[in-house]
Each structure stands twice: as structure tokens, then as C-alpha cells.
Amino acid sequence: MCHAAAPHAGPMPGSSMSCARGKPGGTGPASATPDLVGRRPFRPPVEPHAVRTPPRCPRPTAREDSHPTAGAQARRPRARPARGQGVGIPTAVVCTSIGVATTTRLYIVGCGPRTADSTACRLRVGVPCHILATQPRDAAVSTARVRFAFQPHPISSRGRRGRPVPPLPRGDEPMRVTCRQEDLSRSLSTVNRAVATRSPLPILSNILLRAAGDRLELSATNLEIGIACWLAADVSGEGAVTVPARLLSDFVNSLPPGEVVLEMTGKGQTLDVSSDRFRADIRGIDAADFPAFMPDTDQATSFTLPPENLREIISQVTIAAATDESRPVLTGVLTVLDPDAGHVTMAAADGFRLSVREAPLETPLDGRLSVVIPARTLLELARVCGDETQPVQAAITAGRNQIVFRLSHLDLVSLLIDGNFPDYERIVPQTHTTRAVINTRALFQAARVASFFARDAANVVRLSLDPGDEMRPGTVTVSAQAAEVGGNETEVEAAIDGDVMEIAFNAKYLLDVLGVISADQVALELSTPSSPGVFKPVAETPFTHVIMPMHIAR
Structure with a gap:
């Protein structure tokens, strides 16, 4: 068998066979031996670093061939870029054979997409090109091969052939922002609530910083909820970048009060943060990869909510929302917009309790509309609209499928829950046999003390209602009894109308509803020990809370 190390090599020492490139059956040095008939013709090995020449294009004219990058430069071996170079740096591409010019998007290893101007970039498919870095530290010329999945459109190049193509312009100045540490820390705390903690997409763990005009905008999303807020800043260079949310927040919160400077250093997607004697370089991801989560609201149905009691409305409703994801629709709040009645109704239920609250609706609408808003979204809204x-x-x-809340300093967008919410009006009892009016604060304190003992007794708290008589006032006795630790009783004066009643509730549910009622007195309406109990504030506030009772062991 023949072994050849290079073309034109003679026979191997100690072998009587020779390799020649001739037709089988020929004579002399141009003929192969019978053992090689039908075998694959020999091809010399190619070094891995060598540039393979593409199919030859028509030979350029004399003026084209006079380009300084043509000829020997195109046959150079490919130069591997040094580690850390060429990442995120604007580049200019100059072809060795200039024939066409076009505008395209360049995808270069280690760089994001860059738009090349047609006057500064002339490309031919499959031709080795020179990549010229515009940064001084990367001024070395390397050779690469460019492939395009489109047909370039030739343009007139009269008067341009033979001239070196200039590098692409850098454009605007790099981003530079100066703001107060207190404002930046507060804004980061706001948008951090929407940052994804466990996501397969690394960019969802980042915060988008965008400097434009006279403000700095911060955005974050987990693809279910998104928050965009802005703060006043001195912007001397516009731009955008995404950086890790946790790292940036921890660093900014540790800075002393004063001015903070955020600047893109030109080393790719690196943000330089400095304040006083502190300085840090935080590597990020290109802002073009950050998902755009703000929807178009031109054709949206808009309405307004009063800000003075919005937090109270949300807190009273969301306490009844479920936390179990087995029934997603119960983790949201049913919001019904009724322009005929002139109010918006919010309701939430988890199977053990129900909250219903109404608020005035001043915006005219075309018709009745109902959606299910995630309870988490409303809790975030209540937190930022204080x-x-x-x-x-x-x-x-x-x-x-989406709802957007717009405040003076931020926008909050969330997905809506798709599903049919239960008919809550059938759950609310319409009649009662016993009604007690109790001081809200006193009942809350008695229930809180009883909850300490109820922790060891299935969290059961008993309420015994005694209407009293002419000689003594009515009382509500709140008690809890645990066989292992003991029990307690607390009497609270109340105005009771009806029969004697004893009922038991879950201590947590009782404390939750009493904690969100701001009225001085609360009304408790009961029918039987096994029927739901209805809590209403003794005021004009249209709030109703229903709790299912617990079984009392005799």
C-alpha cells in the first residue's frame, strides 16, 4: 500500500512501489500500479490553520486589483483573535475583491449584530475579508471569511474603486448618567420585584438601564409581570445596557449618599459605576436582547382608580386570594367594571373565605367588562402607589390578556388570568338571625391572644355571643383551648341583636379580616353555627368578608 507524506514525494525507502498521478494502465512515472486501480486519488493534507480558497470569481479589473488589501493579504492564514479582544467592538469589513456594496447586519464571533453602512461596507459572497477594529487597542488586522444568506444588490461604484474603505463611524458618545444614590436605590428596589429569580434565560435576571433625555429608566420583567420606572438624572450620553439586578442593587445600596455615575466604558457591555471612592465594573448583556414587555394600549379599555384608598381596597381583597396554584383562577382577583352601576367590584376567594369590595368608577365605558387580575400584581401596585x-x-x-397600570413615575404591566371565576354572589348569605356590633380593635386583641393557644389546637378560635339583658350588656367571649398547653378566655362588650350563638373560626382568617378593617366598629352577622359568618365594617365602606366556620368538637 502506498504512503505519501506530501505531493511530489518519491517512493518511501524500502518500498518498490511508487505513487504517481496518472491514468490507470499507463506506463512510466505517470501510471499507477495495479494495486491502486480504482482507489481514491491521493490529496495532500491541509493544515488546519490554512484558509481554503473559495471558488474563483471573475478576475477583477486593474483598478479593482490595485486595492491595498487585494493579492497577498487575501492569502494570509487566518489570525486567531486574542482572548478578550473583539467583544462588542464596532467593526468595518473590507473585501479583497470589491464588486458590490450593500447594507447588511454583521454577525461576528464575540460581537452582537451591527449595521454596516452601504458607503463603508462592500461585500462579495464567499470572499475572504479583512476585519478592521475601530478601537486603538485592536488595531491589528485579521482575516476572516464572511458568508451571507441573501443576494447582494450591486450599486454603482464609479469613482470608488481602488480607494480604501473607511471604518464605520462610532456614532453617539457612550452612555454616561449622573444621579442621586437615594433615588437610584429606591428605583432598584421597585423594579427588583419583577426580576426573575429562577429562569433559564439569563437576561431575565438583569435590569435594563436606558438613559434618554433627562431621566434614567429602569425595567425588569419575569414574562408574567413587568415594571418600568424612571428617575431624574443628568444624562450626558444616551444609551442602554442590562446588568445583573442583584449585583447592581447590592453595590448601590452599599454606597454612601451622594452622586452616582453610571458610564459605559467602551469595553463591550460593561457598566462602570462610581461614587466617591467606590468604583465597580459590572459586565452585562446587550440591551437589544432584553424582551419588550410593554404592550400597545391604543385600542385598550381604560379606566381610573382613586389613589387615596387604593391600597386599602387591594389589601381587603387580596387576603382571600388563594396561594395554591392547583386552581389558577382562584389566585387572582375578579374585577368587574359596571358603568351602569357606576362602580368597579373586586372579589377574591380561596374556598374558605371570600372578600368583596366596591370602588367608584368615574370613567365612562361602552359596556360591562370583567377580568381576573393576579393577586400578586395588585399587591405590587399597592406597594408602589403609597x-x-x-x-x-x-x-x-x-x-x-394584559393590563397596564400607569403611575406618575412608573408603569406596571401584567398578564391576566384566563378562566371562569366562581359566582361569588351565591356564597354571600342574604339573611341572619344574630348580629353583633363589636369594637374592631378590642376584638382583634382578643383574637390575637387566643391564637397563641390555638396553634396547638388546629388553630380553632371560638366566639360565644350573649345578647345580655336589661341588667347587663351583651358580650362576645373569645376563647381557645388546647389539651396540652391550656386555654384562655377574653370578654369583649358588644351590642348584640338576636339569639345566643357559638361559632368557631380559623384564627388566621379572623386576624386577617380584622387587620384590614379601618373602621372603629365591625358587624358580625350569623345564622347557624354551621353557616358562614359575615364581617362588615360599620361605615359607608362597601366591604364584605365571608368566613366558613370550623367544626366544634363536643
């Missing part, structure tokens, strides 16, 4: 003085604008998209 100091809000303007009405909160809400917009439901035309597809009925």
Missing part, C-alpha cells in the same frame, strides 16, 4: 396623588390609570389590552 405616595401617589394622581389617579391611577389602568388599561386592558384589546386582546383581554
Whole structure:
């Protein structure tokens, strides 16, 4: 068998056979031996670093061939870029054979997409090109091969042939923002609530920073809820970048009060954060990869909510929302917009309790509309609208799958829950046999003390209602009894109308409803020990809370 190390090599020492490139059956040095008839012709090995020449294109004219990068430069071996170079740096591409010019998007290893201007980039498919870095530290010329999945459109190149193509312009100045540490820390705390903690997409763990005009905008999303807020800043260079949310928040929260400077250093997607004697370089991801979560609200159904009691409304309703994801619709709050009645109704239920609250609706609508908003979204809204003085604008998209809340300093967008909410009106009892009016604060304190003993007794708290007589006032006795640790009793004066009644509730549910009622007195309406108990504030506040009773062991 023949072994050849290189073309034109003679016979191997100690072998009587020779390899020649001739037709089988020929004579002399141009003929192969019978053993090689039908075998694959020999091809010399190619070094891994060598550039394989593509199919030869028509030879350029003399003026084209006079380009300084043509000829020997195109036959150079490919130069491997050094580690850390060429990442995120604007580049200019110059072909060795100039024939066409076009505008395209360049995808270069280690770089994001860059748009090349047609006057500064002339490309031919399959031709080795020179990649010229515009940064001084990467001024070395390397050779690479560019392939394009489109047909370039030739343009006139009269008067351009033979001239070196200039590098792409850098454009605007790099991003540079100066803001207060207190404002930046508060904004980061707001958007961090929407950052994904466990996501297969690394960019969802980042915060998008966008500097434009006279403000700095911060955005985060987990693809279910998104928050975008902005703060006043001195912007001397516009731009955008995404950086890890936790790292940036921890660093900014540790800085002393004063000015903080955020600057893109030009080393790719690296954000330089400095304040006083502190400085850090945080590597991020290109802002173009961050998902756009803000929907179009041009055709949306819009309405307003009063800001003065919005937090109270949300807290009273969301306590009854379920936390178990087995029934997703119960983890949300049913929101019914009724323009005829002139109010918006919010209801939540988890199978053991129900909360219903109404609020005035001042925005005219075309008809009745109902959606299910996630309880978590409303809790985030209540958390960020504490100091809000303007009405909160809400917009439901035309597809009925997203809702946007607009405040003076931020936007909050969330997905809506798709499903049929139970008919809650059938759950609320319409009649009662016993009604007690009790001081809210006193009943809360008695239930709280009883909950300490109820922890070892299935969390059961008993309420015994005694209407009293002419000689003594009515009382409500709150008690809990645990066989292992003991028990307690607390009497609370009350105005009771009806029969004597004893009923038991879950201690947590009882404390939750008493904790969100701001009225001085609360009314408890009962029918039987096995029927639901209804709690209502003794005020004009249209709030109703229903709790299912617990079984009392005799």
C-alpha cells in the first residue's frame, strides 16, 4: 500500500512501489500500479490553520486589483483573535475583491449584530475579508471569511474603486448618567420585584438601564409581570445596557449618599459605576436582547382608580386570594367594571373565605367588562402607589390578556388570568338571625391572644355571643383551648341583636379580616353555627368578608 507524506514525494525507502498521478494502465512515472486501480486519488493534507480558497470569481479589473488589501493579504492564514479582544467592538469589513456594496447586519464571533453602512461596507459572497477594529487597542488586522444568506444588490461604484474603505463611524458618545444614590436605590428596589429569580434565560435576571433625555429608566420583567420606572438624572450620553439586578442593587445600596455615575466604558457591555471612592465594573448583556414587555394600549379599555384608598381596597381583597396554584383562577382577583352601576367590584376567594369590595368608577365605558387580575400584581401596585396623588390609570389590552397600570413615575404591566371565576354572589348569605356590633380593635386583641393557644389546637378560635339583658350588656367571649398547653378566655362588650350563638373560626382568617378593617366598629352577622359568618365594617365602606366556620368538637 502506498504512503505519501506530501505531493511530489518519491517512493518511501524500502518500498518498490511508487505513487504517481496518472491514468490507470499507463506506463512510466505517470501510471499507477495495479494495486491502486480504482482507489481514491491521493490529496495532500491541509493544515488546519490554512484558509481554503473559495471558488474563483471573475478576475477583477486593474483598478479593482490595485486595492491595498487585494493579492497577498487575501492569502494570509487566518489570525486567531486574542482572548478578550473583539467583544462588542464596532467593526468595518473590507473585501479583497470589491464588486458590490450593500447594507447588511454583521454577525461576528464575540460581537452582537451591527449595521454596516452601504458607503463603508462592500461585500462579495464567499470572499475572504479583512476585519478592521475601530478601537486603538485592536488595531491589528485579521482575516476572516464572511458568508451571507441573501443576494447582494450591486450599486454603482464609479469613482470608488481602488480607494480604501473607511471604518464605520462610532456614532453617539457612550452612555454616561449622573444621579442621586437615594433615588437610584429606591428605583432598584421597585423594579427588583419583577426580576426573575429562577429562569433559564439569563437576561431575565438583569435590569435594563436606558438613559434618554433627562431621566434614567429602569425595567425588569419575569414574562408574567413587568415594571418600568424612571428617575431624574443628568444624562450626558444616551444609551442602554442590562446588568445583573442583584449585583447592581447590592453595590448601590452599599454606597454612601451622594452622586452616582453610571458610564459605559467602551469595553463591550460593561457598566462602570462610581461614587466617591467606590468604583465597580459590572459586565452585562446587550440591551437589544432584553424582551419588550410593554404592550400597545391604543385600542385598550381604560379606566381610573382613586389613589387615596387604593391600597386599602387591594389589601381587603387580596387576603382571600388563594396561594395554591392547583386552581389558577382562584389566585387572582375578579374585577368587574359596571358603568351602569357606576362602580368597579373586586372579589377574591380561596374556598374558605371570600372578600368583596366596591370602588367608584368615574370613567365612562361602552359596556360591562370583567377580568381576573393576579393577586400578586395588585399587591405590587399597592406597594408602589403609597405616595401617589394622581389617579391611577389602568388599561386592558384589546386582546383581554394584559393590563397596564400607569403611575406618575412608573408603569406596571401584567398578564391576566384566563378562566371562569366562581359566582361569588351565591356564597354571600342574604339573611341572619344574630348580629353583633363589636369594637374592631378590642376584638382583634382578643383574637390575637387566643391564637397563641390555638396553634396547638388546629388553630380553632371560638366566639360565644350573649345578647345580655336589661341588667347587663351583651358580650362576645373569645376563647381557645388546647389539651396540652391550656386555654384562655377574653370578654369583649358588644351590642348584640338576636339569639345566643357559638361559632368557631380559623384564627388566621379572623386576624386577617380584622387587620384590614379601618373602621372603629365591625358587624358580625350569623345564622347557624354551621353557616358562614359575615364581617362588615360599620361605615359607608362597601366591604364584605365571608368566613366558613370550623367544626366544634363536643
